[in-house]
Amino acid sequence: MRFSNSHLAEKSHHKHRSQRERWVWSGPLLWSLLGISAIVSFFFFSLRSPNPSLLLRPNLPALQSIHDPTPPKEKQRCNLFKGHWIKQAGGAGMYTNWSCPTIPESKNCFKQGRKDTDFVNWRWKPDECELPRFDSMAFLHLLRGKKLAFIGDSVARNQFESLLCFLSQVETPQDVYKDSEDRFRTWYFPKSDLTLIMLWTKFLVAGEERVVNGTGTGVFDLQFNEIDKSWTQHLPEIDYAILSNGHWFFRVLYLHEGNNIPNCIYCSDPNITSHNPDFALRMVFRAAFKYINDCKNCGKLVTFVRTFSPAHFENGVWNTGGYCNRTGPSSAKVIDQESFDWKLRDIQIEETAKAKLEGMGKGKRFEVIDVTMAMTMRADGHPGEFWGNKWMKGYNDCVHWCMPGPIDAWNELLMAVIRKEEAAMDS
Numbered sequence: 001m002r003f004s005n006s007h008l009a010e011k012s013h014h015k016h017r018s019q020r021e022r023w024v025w026s027g028p029l030l031w032s033l034l035g036i037s038a039i040v041s042f043f044f045f046s047l048r049s050p051n052p053s054l055l056l057r058p059n060l061p062a063l064q065s066i067h068d069p070t071p072p073k074e075k076q077r078c079n080l081f082k083g084h085w086i087k088q089a090g091g092a093g094m095y096t097n098w099s100c101p102t103i104p105e106s107k108n109c110f111k112q113g114r115k116d117t118d119f120v121n122w123r124w125k126p127d128e129c130e131l132p133r134f135d136s137m138a139f140l141h142l143l144r145g146k147k148l149a150f151i152g153d154s155v156a157r158n159q160f161e162s163l164l165c166f167l168s169q170v171e172t173p174q175d176v177y178k179d180s181e182d183r184f185r186t187w188y189f190p191k192s193d194l195t196l197i198m199l200w201t202k203f204l205v206a207g208e209e210r211v212v213n214g215t216g217t218g219v220f221d222l223q224f225n226e227i228d229k230s231w232t233q234h235l236p237e238i239d240y241a242i243l244s245n246g247h248w249f250f251r252v253l254y255l256h257e258g259n260n261i262p263n264c265i266y267c268s269d270p271n272i273t274s275h276n277p278d279f280a281l282r283m284v285f286r287a288a289f290k291y292i293n294d295c296k297n298c299g300k301l302v303t304f305v306r307t308f309s310p311a312h313f314e315n316g317v318w319n320t321g322g323y324c325n326r327t328g329p330s331s332a333k334v335i336d337q338e339s340f341d342w343k344l345r346d347i348q349i350e351e352t353a354k355a356k357l358e359g360m361g362k363g364k365r366f367e368v369i370d371v372t373m374a375m376t377m378r379a380d381g382h383p384g385e386f387w388g389n390k391w392m393k394g395y396n397d398c399v400h401w402c403m404p405g406p407i408d409a410w411n412e413l414l415m416a417v418i419r420k421e422e423a424a425m426d427s
């Protein structure tokens with residue numbers, strides 16, 4: 001998808017309006033705020049329908065070759081991220097809303113009234129191999145004594161919650177930390193000595209909202225010379241970092257690097273160059289990876305980058321009645337490699353590959369958990385209207401994911417890549 005300047009101007013205009021509305025009606029609800037902010041960000045990019053001329057062709061080299069740089073031998077290995085969904089009762093099948101008490105209300109879709117249940121009966125199937133089932137016992141055993149941190153926005157949190165459900169089926173975790181806004185969480189599995197941490201960050205780098213007359217404007221200043229300390233201060237204790245982001249970049253942002261003239265996203269200042277959100281996303285991941293690679297006391301940190309997770313509003317957007325009420329997955333035909341979602345994914349993969357090369361001499365490891373293809377096919381996996389927010393009836397959440405649901409596959413993929421890393425470390 002290409003944007004003309006007039007497109008951008010128009011989008012920018014809508015953006016301002018939508019944000020003003022947001023502050024009016026979402027003020028008192030912290031949790032929904034996270035959700036809505038994420039929904040807001042998809043405002044522009046969800047109206048399109050797949051362009052049939054740009055379908056993913058089978059065995060297109062892009063997906064295979066992007067996962068550089070790996071030794072030639074590894075290239076033969078199966079690409080876990082290219083595949084399809086197959087019907088399987090119970091899907092990943094590890095927990096239900098009865099067996100996992102920590103499912104957040106807003107993701108407990110059945111409790112919130114969702115009636116169709118077929119969407120849980122699918123499993124991700126890589127084209128060339130099997131994705132092993134998540135094995136909670138083995139996971140706890142493999143990661144004994146380790147600390148795992150999810151770093152990112154409320155979709156990162158969604159994966160963290162799913163993993164917590166998986167693991168709590170075999171060992172009861174202790175809720176050891178929760179900040180006042182419930183953005184930072186720590187759970188500890190005492191028998192396995194495993195710590196799960198959620199570190200919340202909108203932009204990965206430092207970002208400050210512009211406030212006018214005491215009211216947030218929804219416009220942020222990002223400082224690329226300063227990485228968000230809310231997560232970096234914890235890095236030295238972490239063994240595995242699962243980094244993601246993207247939903248907060250679809251808004252007016254000013255990008256500062258030292259004393260240079262800033263760049264911006266969606267701004268209309270005469271002397272400032274305005275870019276699309278992918279520009280900021282690339283800068284942000286580059287800066288975060290540089291920080292990680294330069295971190296002297298971060299030990300043998302392994303960083304996984306979970307790629308962009310698409311939203312699925314249909315016939316409108318989050319605040320114009322857009323909805324997502326499908327009841328089953330789509331085929332790979334919906335993958336549009338020219339889409340903006342795909343572009344964000346490509347950027348994350350490209351930057352991870354560069355960081356991986358750079359990190360080789362520094363004892364840092366980087367891998368991708370590429371969920372974009374799998375999740376693009378799962379318009380049926382979102383809470384939609386069943387996210388339990390009675391103040392916002394009529395607004396649908398087509399950004400986050402029901403639990404249980406297709407997001408559980410992310411943790412099956414996580415386990416697969418962790419197994420590979422642990423094997424590499426032992427050898």
Ligand SMILES: *[C@@H]1O[C@H](CO)[C@@H](O)[C@H](O)[C@H]1NC(C)=O
Nearest residue numbers: 097098101108109110111112
């Ligand atoms: C689980 O979902 C059912 C609907 O399928 C709902 O009636 C019940 O309240 C939910 N239970 C919990 C503990 O969330």
Ligand SMILES: *[C@@H]1O[C@H](CO)[C@@H](O)[C@H](O)[C@H]1NC(C)=O
Nearest residue numbers: 210211212213214215216217
């Ligand atoms: C801020 O408040 C003052 C006084 O109420 C008002 O005159 C001014 O226009 C406001 N500024 C903005 C940008 O809204």
Ligand SMILES: *[C@@H]1O[C@H](CO)[C@@H](O)[C@H](O)[C@H]1NC(C)=O
Nearest residue numbers: 261262268269270271272273
């Ligand atoms: C933009 O740049 C021109 C030329 O350097 C300068 O005269 C003008 O004041 C600048 N405008 C703003 C809004 O900074």
Ligand SMILES: *[C@@H]1O[C@H](CO)[C@@H](O)[C@H](O)[C@H]1NC(C)=O
Nearest residue numbers: 116315321323324325326327
């Ligand atoms: C989805 O919602 C739209 C609009 O409310 C409705 O027309 C359509 O029938 C619904 N589809 C399903 C599968 O429920």
